[in-house]
Amino acid sequence: MKLNKRAEVLRVIDTLSGQYLKGKVRAIRLAVITLLSGGHLLIEDIPGLGKTTLALALARALGLSFGRIQCTSDLLPSDITGLSIFDRDENRFRFIQGPIFNNIVLTDEINRAMPKTQSAMLEAMEERRVTVEGSTYPLPEPFLVIATQNPVEQIGTYPLPESQLDRFLITTGVGYPPVEVEKSIIQTGSIREEIRHIEALLSLEDITEAKRVVREEIYLSAKVTDYIFALVAATREHAFILSGISTRGGINLAAAARAAAYLEGRDYVVPEDVQTVAVAVGAHRLILRPEQEGLGKEEVLQSIVKSLPVPLV
Amino acid sequence: MVRVSSLLNLLSYAAAALGVAPLFLYLDLPVRFALPLAFAAGIFCDRRRRYPLSGGSATLLSIVCFFLYAVQISRDHLIEPVVNILALLLAVRLVTEKNGRNYLQLFVLAVFALASSSLLTLSAAFFIYLVLLVTAVTVGLVLLSFHAVDPHLVFSRLQSRRIIGISLTLPAISLVLMLAFFVILPRTQYPLWNFLNPAATATAGFSEEVRPGSFAGIAAVKEVALRVESERLPRDELYWRGTVLNTPAGSTWVRQPPPSGEMARIRGGRAIPQTIYPEPKPGNHLFALDVPRGVEGLRSFQAGDYIFRARGALDRRVKYTAVSVVGGEFESTGPVDRDFYLAVPPRLSERVRQVAAGIAARGAGAGDRITLLEAFFANQQLEYATTDLPASDDPVDEFLFEKKRGYCEFFASSFALLLRLSGVPSRLVGGYYGGEYNEMGGYYLVTEDTAHVWVEALVDGRWLRLDPSRLARNAAASLLAPRAQGLNAGRRLLDTVDYHWNRAVVAYDLARQLQLLQQTNRQLRQFRVPFALPTVGGYLLAGIVGTIALVALVRRGRYSREERILQVFLRGVRKKHHLEAIPAATGLQELAKQLDDPVCREFAEIFGRGVYRDRKLTKEELKMLRVLIRKLGKTPRDRGFAGR
Numbered sequence: 001m002k003l004n005k006r007a008e009v010l011r012v013i014d015t016l017s018g019q020y021l022k023g024k025v026r027a028i029r030l031a032v033i034t035l036l037s038g039g040h041l042l043i044e045d046i047p048g049l050g051k052t053t054l055a056l057a058l059a060r061a062l063g064l065s066f067g068r069i070q071c072t073s074d075l076l077p078s079d080i081t082g083l084s085i086f087d088r089d090e091n092r093f094r095f096i097q098g099p100i101f102n103n104i105v106l107t108d109e110i111n112r113a114m115p116k117t118q119s120a121m122l123e124a125m126e127e128r129r130v131t132v133e134g135s136t137y138p139l140p141e142p143f144l145v146i147a148t149q150n151p152v153e154q155i156g157t158y159p160l161p162e163s164q165l166d167r168f169l170i171t172t173g174v175g176y177p178p179v180e181v182e183k184s185i186i187q188t189g190s191i192r193e194e195i196r197h198i199e200a201l202l203s204l205e206d207i208t209e210a211k212r213v214v215r216e217e218i219y220l221s222a223k224v225t226d227y228i229f230a231l232v233a234a235t236r237e238h239a240f241i242l243s244g245i246s247t248r249g250g251i252n253l254a255a256a257a258r259a260a261a262y263l264e265g266r267d268y269v270v271p272e273d274v275q276t277v278a279v280a281v282g283a284h285r286l287i288l289r290p291e292q293e294g295l296g297k298e299e300v301l302q303s304i305v306k307s308l309p310v311p312l313v
Numbered sequence: 314m315v316r317v318s319s320l321l322n323l324l325s326y327a328a329a330a331l332g333v334a335p336l337f338l339y340l341d342l343p344v345r346f347a348l349p350l351a352f353a354a355g356i357f358c359d360r361r362r363r364y365p366l367s368g369g370s371a372t373l374l375s376i377v378c379f380f381l382y383a384v385q386i387s388r389d390h391l392i393e394p395v396v397n398i399l400a401l402l403l404a405v406r407l408v409t410e411k412n413g414r415n416y417l418q419l420f421v422l423a424v425f426a427l428a429s430s431s432l433l434t435l436s437a438a439f440f441i442y443l444v445l446l447v448t449a450v451t452v453g454l455v456l457l458s459f460h461a462v463d464p465h466l467v468f469s470r471l472q473s474r475r476i477i478g479i480s481l482t483l484p485a486i487s488l489v490l491m492l493a494f495f496v497i498l499p500r501t502q503y504p505l506w507n508f509l510n511p512a513a514t515a516t517a518g519f520s521e522e523v524r525p526g527s528f529a530g531i532a533a534v535k536e537v538a539l540r541v542e543s544e545r546l547p548r549d550e551l552y553w554r555g556t557v558l559n560t561p562a563g564s565t566w567v568r569q570p571p572p573s574g575e576m577a578r579i580r581g582g583r584a585i586p587q588t589i590y591p592e593p594k595p596g597n598h599l600f601a602l603d604v605p606r607g608v609e610g611l612r613s614f615q616a617g618d619y620i621f622r623a624r625g626a627l628d629r630r631v632k633y634t635a636v637s638v639v640g641g642e643f644e645s646t647g648p649v650d651r652d653f654y655l656a657v658p659p660r661l662s663e664r665v666r667q668v669a670a671g672i673a674a675r676g677a678g679a680g681d682r683i684t685l686l687e688a689f690f691a692n693q694q695l696e697y698a699t700t701d702l703p704a705s706d707d708p709v710d711e712f713l714f715e716k717k718r719g720y721c722e723f724f725a726s727s728f729a730l731l732l733r734l735s736g737v738p739s740r741l742v743g744g745y746y747g748g749e750y751n752e753m754g755g756y757y758l759v760t761e762d763t764a765h766v767w768v769e770a771l772v773d774g775r776w777l778r779l780d781p782s783r784l785a786r787n788a789a790a791s792l793l794a795p796r797a798q799g800l801n802a803g804r805r806l807l808d809t810v811d812y813h814w815n816r817a818v819v820a821y822d823l824a825r826q827l828q829l830l831q832q833t834n835r836q837l838r839q840f841r842v843p844f845a846l847p848t849v850g851g852y853l854l855a856g857i858v859g860t861i862a863l864v865a866l867v868r869r870g871r872y873s874r875e876e877r878i879l880q881v882f883l884r885g886v887r888k889k890h891h892l893e894a895i896p897a898a899t900g901l902q903e904l905a906k907q908l909d910d911p912v913c914r915e916f917a918e919i920f921g922r923g924v925y926r927d928r929k930l931t932k933e934e935l936k937m938l939r940v941l942i943r944k945l946g947k948t949p950r951d952r953g954f955a956g957r
Contacts, residue, residue: 221927268925271900309897313876313924 003217003262005202005210009036010263012061012201020057020191020198021050022184023177029263030172030280031058031146035207036214036262037255039169040125040145042110042284046152049174052106055146056195059104062207063200065140067102069121071113073156077120081130095132100124103140103204107147111157118160121145122167142207162243162287169252170277171284210262218258219268223311227271228253231278234304240292241300249285256281271310278305315473317459317466322359322411324453325419326352329403331446332423335430335439336396344400351404364410371409375402392432399426413461420450437814448484455480519764521596523558523566523741525708525722536592538745538764539600540812541757543587545750548793550639552603552767552778553759555744557618561658564708566726566741572650575617577776579606582641590632590756590815597623600744600759601635603778604643608635617647618740630815643769643776654738654771657730662710669734679737679772683779686731690784693717695724697785697792721746721782721792725766728781738771742778753809875923875930878938882916885945916941 013032017025027043031054034041043051052068059066069080082098099105100121110118124130125145129138147168149160165171176182185191228250235244245253254269256277261269283297292300333348340348358364366374378401382394403422406415427446431439455476459466468476519538539553558566585602599608599621608615611633612624623631668689676682696718703711703719709730712723725741732739746765748757767780782792872880883895890908899907901917919937923930930938 219926221925223927224925266921268922270902270921270925272902275898275900275903306896306898310900312901313873313879 003265003267004213005206006213006262006265008202008206009210013263015198015201016057016061020195021054022181024050024054024174027054027172027174028058030170030277033256033259033263033277034170035062035142035144036211036259037169037252038142038211038215039252039255040147040167042165042168042171043146043148043174044151044171044284045148045173045175047150049176051148051174052108053190053192053195054174055104055106055148056192057198058146059106060195060198061201062104063202063204064103064142064144064207066104066106067099068106068108069099070108071110071117073112073114073158075113075117077117078132080117080121081124081132084133093133095135095137097137098130100130101137101139103142103144105143105145107145109149110147111149111159113158115158118158118164122164126167142204142211162285165284166246166248168284169256170280172280214255214259214262217267218261220254220258221268224257224269224271224274225254227308227311228257228274231274231282231305231308234308235282235286235301238300238304240288240295241286242289243287245282245285249282253278253281275305275310315468315470317456317468318411318464319359320468320473320477321416321453321456321460322356324449324456325411325416325423326356326407328420328423328446328449328453329407331442331449332426333400333403335434335442336400336426339393339396339430339433340400341393341397344397344404347404348400351407355407358408359411364408366405366409368409371405375405378402378405392429396426396429396433399429412464413457416453416457416460420453424450437811444484444488447487448481451484451487452477452480455483519555519598519743519745519761521556521568521598521743523722523726523743523766525564525703525712525719525726536761537758537808538761539589539591539759540754541587541589541602541748541759542755543585543602543757546585546602546639548747550602551746551748551757552742552765552780553600553745553748554603554605554619554742555598555600556742557616557620557769558741558743558766559618559654560656561726561730563658563660564706564726566729571617572653573617574647575645575649576647577617577619577643577645579604579619579638580642580644582638585637585639587635587637588632589635590630590812591627593628593630595626595628597625597627599623599627599633599635602637602639603742603744604641605635605637608633610634619643643778645771645774645776649738649771649774651738651771654740655733655736657733660707661730661734662707664714665710665731666734668713669731672731673735676735679770682735682737683732683770683772683777686728686735687781687784689731690724690728690781691786694786695719695784697721697724697782697787721766724781724785725768728779729768729770732768732770740769742767742769746780749805751805751809751812753806754812756812758805758808874935875920878930878935878942879920882920882938882942882945885942886910886913889945912941912945916945 009032013025013028016028017023021028031041035058043054045051056066069075078098080098080100082096082101084093084095086092087094107121110121113121124139125143128141128143129136131137149157177185232245232247232250232253235241238244253274257269257273260273260276261267264273266273279298279301283301286297286301288295288297288300330352337345337348379398382398382401385394399422403419403426406419406422409415411419423446427439427442430442459476541553556568557571558568559571560567560569584606587602589599589601591600599611599613601608601621604619605621606619608621611631613621613633614624615621621635623633672682672685672689676685693713694717695713697720698718699720701716701718703716703723705711708719708723709727712719713727729739729741743764743766745759745763746767747763748759750756751758765782767778767782769776770779771777782788785792886892886904886908887895890910895904901913901920905913905917916938919934919941920930923934
């Protein structure tokens with residue numbers, strides 16, 4: 001059994017986590033899983049932990065084009081999608097592509113943008129094309145949005161509603177690096193400069209091929225499907241949860257589990273793959289009951305996963 | 314969910330009930346009342362978990378109960394007080410709070426109670442009680458070991474079922490052993506204590522003398538007197554002859570040895586062979602259908618009036634055979650001492666003498682006089698009754714002319730007396746009349762309440778059986794009907810069981826069993842196969858084997874090969890890594906990772922490749938998995954269950 005391009009993908013993860021982004025292997029893996037399953041990533045963490053660095057490094061290592069949007073309250077939809085300007089030479093309107101026309105789009109502080117802008121952005125993420133003034137422009141393939149938001153600072157923000165959050169395949173934090181790593185980072189300073197010199201380890205074709213393998217060659221058995229469904233159903237019936245994981249959440253869970261299995265080198269999904277991605281894929285989709293809001297969504301989902309029997313046979 | 318304490322409560326009540334039940338009838342009345350109350354109070358207290366009786370006061374109460382009966386203990390009166398003490402201690406334990414020690418005491422007391430019941434009575438029911446009690450106590454002790462660790466333990470339904478199932482194997486195995494020992498070990502035929510000290514109970518039913526007027530009333534007891542295996546007989550013939558009372562002494566008839574030289578023979582008629590099982594009781598009369606020609610199977614002696622008595626007391630279970638003649642002639646062959654059979658007590662009322670004189674004057678022969686006397690009895694409108702009886706010094710006079718009611722003793726003794734007065738030699742015969750045929754066992758069950766007395770009169774050198782009780786105006790309703798009633802269906806069934814128990818178990822005799830075996834062997838050799846037995850046997854065998862195979866297949870079919878091999882693997886993993894249980898939410902890969910066990914990892918790989926690809930495992934894969942499982946057993950454990 002040979003999984004095409006797996007070695008190359010793993011090399012990206014190894015290189016990034018070993019040389020540049022030390023101690024962030026989980027976030028990198030989740031990012032790669034997101035990419036391979038064709039979803040988008042939301043990184044929720046306080047500023048200064050390397051969210052942007054992560055996105056930048058990933059774009060470099062993957063050899064993909066990179067665009068960046070810094071969200072503010074006065075950011076307009078056209079600032080993202082681009083706009084038509086009149087070309088006097090040719091005497092017609094010419095469409096100038098916005099930053100979204102890149103393979104990897106880093107949307108910093110997405111909760112600072114106005115709802116109108118947010119929804120334009122999310123629409124593009126879902127549809128994978130942009131319609132401006134009657135013309136539809138397809139977005140490049142692969143297309144990965146890495147959005148970040150600061151969960152602590154709430155003044156002057158427009159928090160993403162759960163329905164919008166549902167469009168992100170995976171939500172994750174970055175977390176503080178391990179003590180030793182952090183010390184060396186403090187000593188040597190930011191690695192933004194080094195990142196510029198990361199060489200592309202994968203070609204566009206490699207990524208497309210890897211995505212195809214994940215989609216077509218990783219087998220999702222009926223048992224694991226049942227398990228995913230049981231997990232989704234359990235979130236809907238849980239006493240603490242007002243609204244559980246949606247059907248889209250289930251689809252995403254399956255896709256992410258496929259990608260996780262691919263990274264593990266298996267051409268079939270085992271329940272452990274689902275368990276690996278369950279919290280990252282599912283937690284942000286839950287709406288807890290008002291009286292239980294003090295609890296973390298991750299913890300609630302983790303407890304459900306821990307209590308759900310795994311199909312062994 | 315089942316609490317271990319509630320299971321234990323249930324078992325201790327069951328054990329207590331089983332221990333006390335066979336004793337119950339032997340207990341004193343207050344104790345009989347106290348026991349059900351204790352049961353009710355105990356259950357009530359257990360429900361509310363509040364116990365009015367503290368440990369100290371319970372001990373005090375136990376000591377009081379103990380002394381209450383301990384002072385009654387004497388050499389002649391030993392078992393009853395002990396039994397009552399046991400029952401009272403049990404009652405006290407039932408109402409106190411139940412902790413481990415108290416449960417244990419309850420079980421021990423129940424076992425003692427049941428054991429002591431074997432001193433008083435011995436019946437087939439004891440075996441059932443024993444089996445149930447052993448089962449309850451064994452399961453109880455197993456649960457008690459759980460209770461000792463944590464009294465608030467709660468079992469899931471599956472757990473409790475499993476625990477009880479496993480603990481049931483203990484009594485099951487011991488029962489098999491019991492049955493094995495049963496064949497070899499000697500056993501008693503008597504209730505242990507009652508045998509040593511014969512019960513001083515009043516003899517209801519058959520007695521050795523007839524004393525009309527000694528009781529104001531008699532109560533009928535439906536206790537088994539004897540069981541007689543024989544063919545079915547007409548009801549009118551069911552006279553079971555036991556003794557002849559030939560001498561009136563005052564108002565009491567007793568037996569004197571018949572005059573020497575008296576001889577009789579039985580001619581003609583139909584011979585009826587019987588096998589008779591008398592219930593153990595004092596006395597040595599051997600009963601048989603009227604008139605018995607001979608008795609065998611027991612050392613006995615025969616009197617000239619065809620009365621048979623055993624040489625020893627019949628206080629244990631015995632059996633004997635007898636051949637009786639129905640419809641024959643009971644002919645006196647030797648010289649008959651007429652004076653002996655005409656003797657009357659000196660004190661007789663004038664009225665009685667007048668009646669006798671009238672009959673003697675009118676009737677020429679013995680036959681005529683009997684007819685006349687029967688007519689007189691019928692004319693007197695006598696009533697058969699067991700209450701409000703004549704009880705004066707002269708019961709015959711009072712019976713015939715005043716009260717005109719009485720039971721068989723009055724009828725028979727009056728009749729015999731009048732016969733003697735009118736010159737017809739006569740005597741009383743004591744025995745039983747009636748009996749119910751048990752179809753299931755093929756035997757007559759004769760109960761004590763059918764004890765009867767009738768008359769034999771010498772007519773032309775032949776002894777004739779006369780039953781004056783039949784001359785009562787209500788004979789059909791009072792004398793015949795109750796004797797036709799017998800036992801109800803339930804008791805009849807129980808009696809059949811008891812009968813077979815006595816035959817097969819109590820009267821069990823290894824030598825006889827071997828004899829029976831040899832006999833069976835002989836019969837088998839002579840046995841001709843009526844049809845193709847080998848073929849039928851073959852089909853039968855094939856059917857049994859097929860059923861077993863089918864059951865095994867269905868059982869296997871319930872689990873797929875994958876499930877079975879997984880079970881074996883998980884058992885091996887649990888054993889190797891000393892895990893109590895593997896969480897249901899842990900997959901195989903995760904398990905391997907946590908245990909850091911390469912064998913587990915390999916198993917998970919191969920197993921998952923099949924299972925999570927929705928296909929059956931191939932033969933090679935199964936083989937590899939089996940190899941891995943074997944390896945699992947061999948490789949030493951290197952690390953614990955990390956992170957757990």
